[in-house]
Amino acid sequence: MNFGIFLEPETQQLYLKGLGMTVQLLLGSMLMSFLLAIPMAIARNSHYQWLKKTVWLYTYVIRGTPLLLQLYLLYFGLSQFAVVRESAAWAVLSSPLYCAFIVFTLNELAYTTEIFAGAIRGLPYGEIEAAKAYGMSHLTILRRIVLPSALRQSLPAYSNEFIILLHSTSLAFTVTLLDLTGAANEIYSQYYLPFEAFMVAAAIYMVLTYSIVRVFRFAEIRLLAYQRPRTA
Amino acid sequence: MFDGYVGQILRGLLTTLELGLVSLVVATTIGFYAALMALSENAVLKWLTGVYSSMIRGIPDMLLMLMLFYGGQIFLNHVIEWSGVKARIELDQFTAGIVTLGIIYGAYFMETFRGALMAIAPGQKEAAQAFGMSRRQINLRILFPQMIRFALPGFTNNWLVVSKATALVSVIGLQDMVYRAKQVGAASHEPFTWLLFTGALYLAITSVSLFLLRLVERKYSVGVRYGSHV
Numbered sequence: 001m002n003f004g005i006f007l008e009p010e011t012q013q014l015y016l017k018g019l020g021m022t023v024q025l026l027l028g029s030m031l032m033s034f035l036l037a038i039p040m041a042i043a044r045n046s047h048y049q050w051l052k053k054t055v056w057l058y059t060y061v062i063r064g065t066p067l068l069l070q071l072y073l074l075y076f077g078l079s080q081f082a083v084v085r086e087s088a089a090w091a092v093l094s095s096p097l098y099c100a101f102i103v104f105t106l107n108e109l110a111y112t113t114e115i116f117a118g119a120i121r122g123l124p125y126g127e128i129e130a131a132k133a134y135g136m137s138h139l140t141i142l143r144r145i146v147l148p149s150a151l152r153q154s155l156p157a158y159s160n161e162f163i164i165l166l167h168s169t170s171l172a173f174t175v176t177l178l179d180l181t182g183a184a185n186e187i188y189s190q191y192y193l194p195f196e197a198f199m200v201a202a203a204i205y206m207v208l209t210y211s212i213v214r215v216f217r218f219a220e221i222r223l224l225a226y227q228r229p230r231t232a
Numbered sequence: 233m234f235d236g237y238v239g240q241i242l243r244g245l246l247t248t249l250e251l252g253l254v255s256l257v258v259a260t261t262i263g264f265y266a267a268l269m270a271l272s273e274n275a276v277l278k279w280l281t282g283v284y285s286s287m288i289r290g291i292p293d294m295l296l297m298l299m300l301f302y303g304g305q306i307f308l309n310h311v312i313e314w315s316g317v318k319a320r321i322e323l324d325q326f327t328a329g330i331v332t333l334g335i336i337y338g339a340y341f342m343e344t345f346r347g348a349l350m351a352i353a354p355g356q357k358e359a360a361q362a363f364g365m366s367r368r369q370i371n372l373r374i375l376f377p378q379m380i381r382f383a384l385p386g387f388t389n390n391w392l393v394v395s396k397a398t399a400l401v402s403v404i405g406l407q408d409m410v411y412r413a414k415q416v417g418a419a420s421h422e423p424f425t426w427l428l429f430t431g432a433l434y435l436a437i438t439s440v441s442l443f444l445l446r447l448v449e450r451k452y453s454v455g456v457r458y459g460s461h462v
Contacts, residue, residue: 077424
């Protein structure tokens with residue numbers, strides 16, 4: 001084992017840059033998918049069959065195909081169409097960063113939608129009846145009753161999803177992005193020290209993962225406090 | 233049948249299925265024995281399974297695969313050199329894929345099986361012991377068949393994840409569906425079409441698996457009554 005190379009500033013900078021890219025991709029696609037997942041989850045439970053089925057189809061297709069393939073489809077695939085290449089959107093769609101960001105968001109959206117939709121389905125109907133009895137409008141019920149409760153209930157599943165997304169961002173290096181895995185790969189090929197290079201990245205991922213777990217556990221204790229068994 | 237672009241990708245489909253199924257068997261085996269270890273009374277074994285599970289959950293599978301494929305080979309050769317044997321090991325992509333997927337999803341299967349084993353009434357094991365069965369017999373004849381029913385939903389999920397995770401092995405050069413789709417796409421200048429076609433094949437794998445596993449679920453739930461039968 002030779003960990004001497006990790007004392008060099010260039011190596012450290014490469015890892016830091018990779019870490020920055022990973023965190024950027026993670027937080028960016030997490031935030032976007034969270035915001036989009038709320039209306040999607042409501043649509044998934046809609047009374048309109050066509051709306052419900054469309055959202056179901058979307059989550060089924062995304063969840064049934066590998067993320068790597070989705071990433072390739074957008075990054076390598078779109079150049080097939082002259083219409084896309086000549087359009088104004090090409091500046092965005094030819095950049096690996098935007099492609100990765102879009103694919104991670106759309107992929108995460110499918111999983112998050114199902115989590116939120118499941119939580120909404122699981123709400124006791126009495127709560128909604130009570131809200132109706134108070135004369136709340138449909139939107140008010142969603143905003144005050146359904147969403148706060150459903151989002152809290154989804155916390156444990158959502159924290160798992162956050163970690164899976166963190167792990168998924170490691171695919172970014174396949175489209176030439178220099179994320180944490182990409183940085184490790186770069187250092188491996190420079191020094192031919194695979195174990196050391198990947199192990200350092202693995203350690204950083206572990207720290208990230210368990211920090212996320214901690215934050216979510218704290219949030220669960222705070223936000224789901226009313227569900228804990230009472231201690232005398 | 234196997235010439236032309238479609239044939240290329242269908243050959244990739246075979247590789248994908250083969251890799252997925254072999255990894256599934258390896259991961260299930262690792263998972264079952266790790267779950268037994270996690271539930272044993274031996275504190276060291278328990279601790280080891282805890283470390284295993286938290287390591288795997290903490291590190292991305294892509295990174296583990298790169299580490300094992302590029303690092304594992306060097307490591308093994310160091311061990312061989314150190315032990316004085318004159319030989320070299322070449323780890324091919326298929327083996328590296330099986331080993332990595334087996335180890336990673338072994339941890340997920342461990343969690344599934346642990347929950348399922350805990351759901352079996354303890355009297356079952358006690359009765360088997362009273363009959364004088366050996367530990368191996370108890371595991372294979374009593375615990376395993378009953379555990380399947382409780383483990384099936386988790387098992388289904390894990391298999392769906394494994395079948396999609398095989399795509400990662402294309403990054404280290406295994407000629408699976410994704411790898412071939414990319415190649416065919418580049419050769420034909422129609423990457424979108426071929427990647428989309430491959431996506432449809434993955435979707436078919438998912439749909440068929442869901443259907444088959446529902447049949448298995450029905451078989452293993454024979455004789456079990458749910459609330460709706462009242």
